[in-house]
Amino acid sequence: MLSVVIPVYNESPLILTLLDRIKESLKEVPGYEIIFVNDGSSDNTLNILLTERELDKRIKIIDLSRNFGHQAAITAGLENSSGDYIAIMDSDLQDPPELLPKMLDILRSKEFDVVNGFREKRNEGVFRRWLTSIFHSLFSRSSGLQQIENTGHFSMITREVLQAVLEIKEKVRYIPGIRAYVGYKQTTISYSRDERFSGDPKMATTALIKLASDALFAFSRLPLKICLWLGITGVVLFFMAGIYVLISKITGWAPLGWSSTLISIYFLGSIQLTFMGILGEYIYRTYKESQNRPLYFIREKFM
Ligand code: UDP
Ligand code: MG
Numbered sequence: 001m002l003s004v005v006i007p008v009y010n011e012s013p014l015i016l017t018l019l020d021r022i023k024e025s026l027k028e029v030p031g032y033e034i035i036f037v038n039d040g041s042s043d044n045t046l047n048i049l050l051t052e053r054e055l056d057k058r059i060k061i062i063d064l065s066r067n068f069g070h071q072a073a074i075t076a077g078l079e080n081s082s083g084d085y086i087a088i089m090d091s092d093l094q095d096p097p098e099l100l101p102k103m104l105d106i107l108r109s110k111e112f113d114v115v116n117g118f119r120e121k122r123n124e125g126v127f128r129r130w131l132t133s134i135f136h137s138l139f140s141r142s143s144g145l146q147q148i149e150n151t152g153h154f155s156m157i158t159r160e161v162l163q164a165v166l167e168i169k170e171k172v173r174y175i176p177g178i179r180a181y182v183g184y185k186q187t188t189i190s191y192s193r194d195e196r197f198s199g200d201p202k203m204a205t206t207a208l209i210k211l212a213s214d215a216l217f218a219f220s221r222l223p224l225k226i227c228l229w230l231g232i233t234g235v236v237l238f239f240m241a242g243i244y245v246l247i248s249k250i251t252g253w254a255p256l257g258w259s260s261t262l263i264s265i266y267f268l269g270s271i272q273l274t275f276m277g278i279l280g281e282y283i284y285r286t287y288k289e290s291q292n293r294p295l296y297f298i299r300e301k302f303m
Helices: 012-025 045-055 070-079 097-108 126-143 159-167 175-181 205-219 222-251 258-291
Strands: 002-008 032-038 059-064 085-088 114-122 151-158 186-193 298-302
Touching (some): 002 012, 002 097, 032 045, 045 059, 097 114, 097 151, 126 205, 126 222
Parallel strands (some): 002 032, 114 186
């Protein structure tokens, strides 16, 4: 059986189209369930889903107690899925449901355990595309994880892989990173990522930046390395500056003015503040993990 996990947040205008396209795509698939995780929508999303569920019990709904965010919503869906194969997709039709049967065929052949949607083309806004491409190249280089570039959430995994993914209990989660991290036999399937079907992106650019920094902090040492290299550069620079100052002092050759003093104070001050900020990020993350709060609360399940 196949489980399709879809997080939804204020997506009422496109749910019916989404459902039509999924059902059409999965016509030939004998058993499946579509798990919608309602991530605290304030519009009609839940009602539409409930009506659809009346007509088709393969539609399952998990209603979260409030908006917990994309990653928590997907996790809720994954933890409550029962299929042998589990697909993750966004609700906005940027991930074409028509690929699901192909992904299923690949996994059924037993040759692979994970199929990732590989975004060959992106028809999104220029700014978003630019931001995501910077992030992807930074992330794949600094995390050392294979096959992560140009893949996002859209994917299908076997139950075995799901168990591995769910064993990673970190609270600040980046699911594509976790999926790459667990390993197994992974492959990709290409598609072109369209604009979202309707409405504005539910993840604001700031939320995307937060997700990107969560990913970098959780899967790479890049922030710490930047600190270290900047620190070493500073040591070398100031060592040379120190020698210069000493020689000037001894020879009485060039009296140093207040500008050089101020520049070094400013420079050191700002570098130290930045480093403290980066350390603070690590402390915050450690704190979040040690608080060990549940990722989400479920108000009601319709399974
Ligand atoms: N989403 C969610 N909770 C949120 C924000 C988004 O469940 O707080 C869902 C949203 O309904 C969509 C998916 O996550 O199905 C991806 O959101 P969006 O399309 O806004 O993200 P983007 O495509 O910009 O990464
Ligand atoms: Mg989207």
